[in-house]
Amino acid sequence: MAKWLMKSEPHVYSWDDLVRDGETDWDGVRNNAARLHLRAMREGDEAFFYHSNADKAVVGIMRIAGAQKPDGPDGAWVKVPVQPVRKLPRPVTLAEIKAEPKLAAMELVRQSRLSVSPVREEEWALILEMSAGA
DNA sequence: GCCAACGTTGGC
DNA sequence: GCCAACGTTGGC
Numbered sequence: 836m837a838k839w840l841m842k843s844e845p846h847v848y849s850w851d852d853l854v855r856d857g858e859t860d861w862d863g864v865r866n867n868a869a870r871l872h873l874r875a876m877r878e879g880d881e882a883f884f885y886h887s888n889a890d891k892a893v894v895g896i897m898r899i900a901g902a903q904k905p906d907g908p909d910g911a912w913v914k915v916p917v918q919p920v921r922k923l924p925r926p927v928t929l930a931e932i933k934a935e936p937k938l939a940a941m942e943l944v945r946q947s948r949l950s951v952s953p954v955r956e957e958e959w960a961l962i963l964e965m966s967a968g969a
Numbered sequence: 970g971c972c973a974a975c976g977t978t979g980g981c
Numbered sequence: 982g983c984c985a986a987c988g989t990t991g992g993c
Binding site: 842844866887888891929947948949950 | 977978979980
Binding site: 970972973978981 | 988
């Protein structure tokens with residue numbers, strides 16, 4: 836199962852909103868690189884929920900809950916259904932991620948504007964460790 | 970097909 | 982509020 840990271844501004848749609856809704860379609864992505872990642876997602880993949888702007892932190896884990904669907908009338912863009920899995924014990928901030936040399940290759944760091952990006956297994960595991968607190 | 974201008978995202 | 986990094990648009 837692949838791992839991903841998806842960004843949202845918390846004042847627009849937050850982790851708590853997702854928990855309240857139970858499931859939502861991750862839509863509105865209008866960037867080609869992000870679209871390619873959305874298309875590569877499969878049901879059962881997991882993704883970090885990242886709060887951009889105010890928080891700048893990974894706050895939770897969600898699950899891709901089904902197949903991608905067209906987003907918009909012409910079908911050029913796609914959206915995927917996601918469900919909350921669990922909140923992280925503690926948010927892992929962008930500052931912490933940038934301070935960790937093992938995470939320097941993350942797309943989150945390398946291309947900060949990309950709203951949907953892949954996460955390597957070892958990066959995923961390390962962020963979970965950081966959240967659990969060493 | 971190149972590139973300057975402009976718009977957007979998101980960190981600081 | 983500013984600016985860097987990108988993406989897109991449009992003139993040539």
